Amino acid sequence: MIPVLLLMTLGIIVGWIFHHQTIFLQWISKFTNWAIYLLLFLLGLSVGTNKEILSNFDNIGYLSIAITLFAVAGSILTAWITYHLFFKKNGGKNER
């Protein structure tokens, strides 16, 4: 995992240095998309040869949707609290 994080950090620095090079960045953006497509294709490929996952696919689908509902509900709840405490006009005392 460490090389992954180092490479991203290195990329951020490189990107910051070249942030005026529009053509270079357009090319990077296209390249990024294709890298993502390739990786998702490879993920599909290894899943396609994994019988345990394939025979269990509908269960995986339900699990995925269920966990997302909890993630979204939790984050909306804290967003609602944060909004009323710190953002809503007339709400927080710090606004006055």
Next chain:
Amino acid sequence: MKGSIIILLFFILGLLAGIYQLLPDHFLKNDYSLYALYLLMFLVGIGIGSNKKSLQVIKQINFKILLVPFSVITGTYIGVSIFALLQNQLNLVESLAIGSGFGYYSLSSVLISEVASDMLGVIALLSNITREIITLLLTPLFARYFGKLAPISSGGATAMDTTLPIITKYIGSDYAIISVFSGIVLTILVPFLIAIIL
């Protein structure tokens, strides 16, 4: 939306190629994905570092705006922790890792499948795509009943790009900068949080 359909299409293409063994054996036995992942992380970094919005956004940092991504992370983790307690197929660590995608399905799924298992990677893919779709569909509702930060929170990492147009349409463009800020912070944190958790 178009982006997620293309990505799912490539995933399905790979799936079919795997099921029907359309590719030569040596391709299936070698794991090229680690090198592709290294390349992707470098490219993603360049994208973040060169993002003109992120340069603008850094100038706007203050305590209040930092609270937004912090509350997205806290809320997501509370939600998935409750989920982990309610069933026995995904434990707490796995649930937190999936939640740490914050809608950034392409990166989180690939990272998680590399570090943990393909099974968890697929769940991360489907779950985080669902998060984006829920945000696209329910933003008007969230904005109306749970305040202006709710759609930003639901959008997670996608609040900086794919869900930004719909979010600003319903909560107003004065909140656009907060949305972009929160999305960028979460996008950068995704790989770090997954690495810490798994």
